[in-house]
Structure formats: C-alpha cells, structure tokens
Amino acid sequence: MTDDMPPAPTADHFPLKDLKTGAPDKRGRMVTDVLWAVRDFKIYKTDKGISPQFSDTPDEACKQRQAYMSLGPELAELGQQIDLLKNGWARWITWIWRRLGARDDPQLAYCERETARGIAQALDGDPDAGRQTLAELSRRISKRLGNMLRVLYFTICAIAAFEITIGLAIYTSRLEAPETATVLGLNIFQLSVAAVMGCLGALLSTAIGLRNLAIDPAATLTMNITYAVQRMLVGTLGAMVLHITLKSGIAGALLGTAASNSGGEDMIYKLSFVSLLAGFSERLVPNLLEKSAEKYGDASDATKPAPSSAPPATPAAAP
Incomplete structure (x- = not known):
C-alpha cells in the first residue's frame, strides 16, 4: 500500500539553542553577534550579513520562512546600503571610531539592530510592520549616504x-x-x-x-x-x-x-x-x-535674394 500523503515537515537538524555568539551556524559561518533572541527564533550576524534561525517546531518554522521570504526586496536594498556603509569609502569613518575607542561605527550598529527588529516583526506574525520598519531604515541610510x-x-x-x-x-x-x-x-x-x-x-x-x-x-x-x-x-x-x-x-x-x-x-x-x-x-x-x-x-549664411521668376515684361507697341 502506497502512502500518497505529503510528508510532514521535519524539525531542523540544527537546534535553536546551539546558535551562540562565537560558534558556527548551521552553514558553518561564525556567529559574531546575536541581535535578537526569543523562544521561537533568533536573528544573528556573521561576516556575510544578518540571518535568521527559525523555530525548532516544523510548522512554525515553515510560517517563519514564508514571512522572511516576503521581505526579499526590502532586505536586498538594505543589504546593499549596509554594505556601502561597511566596505565603501565610509569605512574610514569606522576606522576613526575605532581609533577613538569605539568597537564599531554606532550608526552601523543601529542599522543592524533595526534590520533585526524588522525581521523579528515579520517572523512574529506581522510582516507588514516588518516591511515598514525596513523601509524607514532604508530611507534613513539613503539620507546618510547622500550626506x-x-x-x-x-x-x-x-x-x-x-x-x-x-x-x-x-x-x-x-x-x-x-x-x-x-x-x-x-x-x-x-x-x-x-x-x-x-x-x-x-x-x-x-x-x-x-x-x-x-x-x-x-x-x-x-x-x-x-x-x-x-x-x-x-x-x-x-x-x-x-x-x-x-x-x-x-x-x-x-x-x-x-x-x-x-x-x-x-x-x-x-x-x-x-x-x-x-x-x-x-x-x-x-x-x-x-x-x-x-x-x-x-x-555668414545670409544669402542674396533670389532673382524673380516672373516672366519679363513685354514692351508696349509703339502707336
């Protein structure tokens, strides 16, 4: 007898509790900071950017994954802008902040926290609020880059x-x-x-x-x-x-x-x-x-008037 029912979602082989700062994530990238952590998901940072770790519950993880994918355009725009802040000529500002004793550019840290907040809003069941948060952050970064x-x-x-x-x-x-x-x-x-x-x-x-x-x-x-x-x-x-x-x-x-x-x-x-x-x-x-x-x-282009094209007048006959 063949079972035609679709297989139920399976739990993630990488438990949520194993995601920690200083440890690798499920793709082997080193976690540099956990920006947002709740019972059902975590949002963390690596050298490649900001990523979410979904719930250990298969059904809940599926919903979170769909909500996260709906933020694709906003996250792509933000990723480019944050990359300009990190790796563009603005990296000199980060260098100055580090020379003054700061760990990183505080504005860059704020952008990463706000990005994590927008993703968290979407994963928590309110993707519209997440998109609004990310769009507002994008406008602020664009203004800063322009200045x-x-x-x-x-x-x-x-x-x-x-x-x-x-x-x-x-x-x-x-x-x-x-x-x-x-x-x-x-x-x-x-x-x-x-x-x-x-x-x-x-x-x-x-x-x-x-x-x-x-x-x-x-x-x-x-x-x-x-x-x-x-x-x-x-x-x-x-x-x-x-x-x-x-x-x-x-x-x-x-x-x-x-x-x-x-x-x-x-x-x-x-x-x-x-x-x-x-x-x-x-x-x-x-x-x-x-x-x-x-x-x-x-x-220089002025020319003389063209000669008249009218037929010459016929002389009158002598009386």
Whole structure:
C-alpha cells in the first residue's frame, strides 16, 4: 500500500539553542553577534550579513520562512546600503571610531539592530510592520549616504581648486616677466587669473548648492572624483574662454571698453569678477558661445535674394 500523503515537515537538524555568539551556524559561518533572541527564533550576524534561525517546531518554522521570504526586496536594498556603509569609502569613518575607542561605527550598529527588529516583526506574525520598519531604515541610510557623499564631493572639489590655484601661482611666479609673457599670443598672467578665479567661482557654486546636490549612493569613489574634478575644470575653462571672448571684443559689452584694454589699475579686478562669475554659473559661457555662434553663423549664411521668376515684361507697341 502506497502512502500518497505529503510528508510532514521535519524539525531542523540544527537546534535553536546551539546558535551562540562565537560558534558556527548551521552553514558553518561564525556567529559574531546575536541581535535578537526569543523562544521561537533568533536573528544573528556573521561576516556575510544578518540571518535568521527559525523555530525548532516544523510548522512554525515553515510560517517563519514564508514571512522572511516576503521581505526579499526590502532586505536586498538594505543589504546593499549596509554594505556601502561597511566596505565603501565610509569605512574610514569606522576606522576613526575605532581609533577613538569605539568597537564599531554606532550608526552601523543601529542599522543592524533595526534590520533585526524588522525581521523579528515579520517572523512574529506581522510582516507588514516588518516591511515598514525596513523601509524607514532604508530611507534613513539613503539620507546618510547622500550626506556623506556630498561631503566627499565637496572635499574633492576643494582639493582640486587648491591644486589648480597653487599650481598656477607657482607657474606664474617662476616667469621672469609674467605681466608681459604670452603663450599662443595670450597674456599668461591674465589667463592664470581667469583660470584661478573661475575655479574658485565653481567651488563657491558647489558650496552654495551642496545641500540640494543630487547624489547617487551607488556611485563609486572614482565616479565621484571624476564628477568633482570635472566641475572645477568646467569653471576654469569657462573663465578662460570668457576672458578670450572679452579680449576679442565679441562680448565687450559685459565689461565695457575697459575690458579690451590691457592697462588700467581696475582691469585685473574686473577680470577677476567676470572670471568668478563664469566659474559660478555653469551656463554663462555656453549660453554666450551659443549666442555668438547664432549671430556669426546667421551672418555668414545670409544669402542674396533670389532673382524673380516672373516672366519679363513685354514692351508696349509703339502707336
């Protein structure tokens, strides 16, 4: 006689009482901390992340397993964010905390405890409350990562601006006559002033808009460095282009006739202000170039009116 009934769930071969800090779990990973422990389940931490140990009762363990699996999307998002806190550039913050005597970053420990609480709520029969807890924690971590990356972004911008300023200052100081020296027909001293002030204008713009700066928490350190240096270079090159445009007389109306003169005590201050403005506004120089291209492009493309296609008039007959 064949028994067609499905087999009853069997008890877990790894008893709940055997899960302890400093001992391996059922998969052989060392348990570093037990974050949540009640009669029917435990939630613990290993070097691979946070995991639950279900009840020794087969039916109860089956329900807990289903509730835990329903948290999949929330746990995946949290796992990525906590990994960024642990292994991203933020690990330097953890290093500082350890040098100050703390065991770990307290914010990271809080995130792990809240993750365990969300899982515990689901295993205890309220998965909706667990999802809400995990979603709120995810928002808080995302906000923290954004603030940390904004600080990193501004720090890189400041370092880039400092290096550009010091580099140009050293370069011009080594010239015998920087006020008269030229490169490609351009005055080196004026070009250096424009570059430095454009870079400082870009740094000022970044500092003012830092709080509202959109940050991708998943961006790598290399990407953040690239974006920060790019912003400083845009300000520097924009100021240099604007200086060349003003010296050419194309955009002389912005500074008046004094912009085209190489003399004058206040010329360097006007150059500094306009260069600072060019670096501060990312769209100033592109808009100026677009208007200049439209103006001179239209002038060069203008053509004479086409001859009339009407038939020539027939001369009137003589009376």
